[in-house]
Amino acid sequence: PLPLDVEAIRADFPILSRTVREGKRLVYLDSGATSQKPRSVLDAERDFYETCNAAPHRGAHQLAEEATARYEAARATIGAFIGAPAEEVVFTRNTTEAINLVAYALSNAATAKEEQFRRYAVGQGDEIVVTEMEHHANLVPWQQLCERTGATLRWLGLTDDGRLDLSDLATVVNERTKLVAVTQQSNILGTINPLEDIAARAREVGALLLVDGAQSVPHQPVDVTTLGADFLVFSGHKMLGPTGVGVLWGRYEVLDALPPFLTGGSMIEVVRMEGSTFMPPPQRFEAGVPMTAQVIGLAAAVEYLQQLGMDRVQAHEEALTGYALAKLAEIPGVRVIGPPDTVARGGAVSFTVEGIHPHDVGQVLDDLGVEVRVGHHCAWPVVRRYGVPATTRATFYVHTGYDDIDALADAVREAQRFFGVAQGEVS
């Protein structure tokens, strides 16, 4: 049996009771793109709007007070989930915006008139290090930062079996490195990266470390007190929460030394026509009326996950991943792109089917109610590295069961039959 009670969990997700493609059971294997939402999250958002909707941190009326209290309580809940105090939690729109926030703060630091904001300035001669398996969200903002500042982008490559190649870690991360940005779990390969080694090297050379937790925080226990990072970023919508809210966690001392990214209301201390001063973190990085309902919804998602237990969520997905890898290995012509076993690997399984373009695979799967992602998964350098045009990717979550993976394997065989590429009779 699986660690989680899949039937009971499915009953919490209203969308899972609908059918697709003329009466077929919805086999949702695309949680890596965005997750479905349990009723408690939907209720939390609705309850906020129905009972205390107001702009937090403004106005002296009762609704504003209640909205502020709920918003700040949610910040504490979400912080505790990753082992962080509330004042180190900054709300953004998503992972992408959180990374852009850091990248812009680092380039703004170079021209800041305030001495306190210049500490982490990036400029000519400095280096930023990423890896070849980054999602575009953790690559393009760094390319752009380098273009703005004259810094140089370097990267760690990949091994043939989908892992980070750390053989040149000591030269790629060096005294010129200002920041290392790396994903904790690859959205396309499923690989879980050895952050301890990278964190140790970053610390040795005095570089900041940003961890992209978009695919790890939803799926395994993550604790910033042992992570060894300066920043951790993730998206609410991938962890059972609403769209429109993401998190930037930063070590307070580092956040406090950074200038703002977006500016305007709610983040200022004093404003004069001649210039303005800014609030301390986290308010310094939260300009404008925040996504209050979404933050409250995300806190409900965190509570839902905590009730299941992140250790069990991880064990559940590991069991599913092992099952999926074995099932796909039984099908001739299927090639998994990424680690071949469950060692340091999460629940994202990418594959190709010999003789059928991934988009055609996706089409047949969709006709059968099996919803997967096809394409380059916003990690174009990865598909290029492995010499494929695209992959078909199945991702798992708390409501995924063995039946979903059986449906996937059956659908892949159906695609082979449909396109006439079945290699011998399959068992």
Ligand code: PMP
């Ligand atoms: N990083 C990784 C590893 C991801 O999987 C994703 C989402 N696919 C992102 C960053 C970007 O997340 P968002 O689109 O929510 O900003």
